[in-house]
Amino acid sequence: MPDMTKSKKPASINFDQKLSLFTDHWSPKVIAEMNDYQFKIVKIKGDFVWHDHADTDETFIVLEGILRIDFRDGAVTLKEGEMYVVPKGVEHKPYAENEVKMLLIEPKGVLNTGHEGGDRTAVNDVWI
Numbered sequence: 001m002p003d004m005t006k007s008k009k010p011a012s013i014n015f016d017q018k019l020s021l022f023t024d025h026w027s028p029k030v031i032a033e034m035n036d037y038q039f040k041i042v043k044i045k046g047d048f049v050w051h052d053h054a055d056t057d058e059t060f061i062v063l064e065g066i067l068r069i070d071f072r073d074g075a076v077t078l079k080e081g082e083m084y085v086v087p088k089g090v091e092h093k094p095y096a097e098n099e100v101k102m103l104l105i106e107p108k109g110v111l112n113t114g115h116e117g118g119d120r121t122a123v124n125d126v127w128i
Helices: 015-019
Strands: 029-034 037-047 058-064 066-071 074-079 083-086 092-107
Touching: 015 029, 015 037, 015 092, 058 066, 058 074, 074 083
Parallel strands: none
Antiparallel strands: 029 037, 037 092, 058 083, 058 092, 066 074, 066 092
C-alpha cells in the first residue's frame, strides 16, 4: 500500500524497515491510514492488561513470533503469518513469551488499553 501521507511520491511501506526504527514494547506506531482506520506496528513481550474496545473490533496480524490472546473463556495462539479479529466488547489480554512483532488494524483514536488506562496506555497517533 503506498504511503502518500508524508510525501506526494508513491512508496511502499516495508514492515522490517519500520520495525527497525524502535525498540520499545507495547507502544504501537502508525505506519498508514485508510479512511478512518490506522495500520499500526508494535513489538510486544510479556503480559498485557485485560481490556476491551466497546465500540470496535481489533485485528492482530503476527509478522514475527508467537502471540497468545487470552479470553475469559479460552485463548487463541497466532503464529507468523496468521491473524485474528477480536470482536468489539470482548475482553482480551495479549501475551508473548518472546518478542512478537505485529500489525494492528483499528479505527483512528483507539487506545491500546481500551478504557482500562494505566501505565501500559501508549501515546496515541504516533507516526513512524
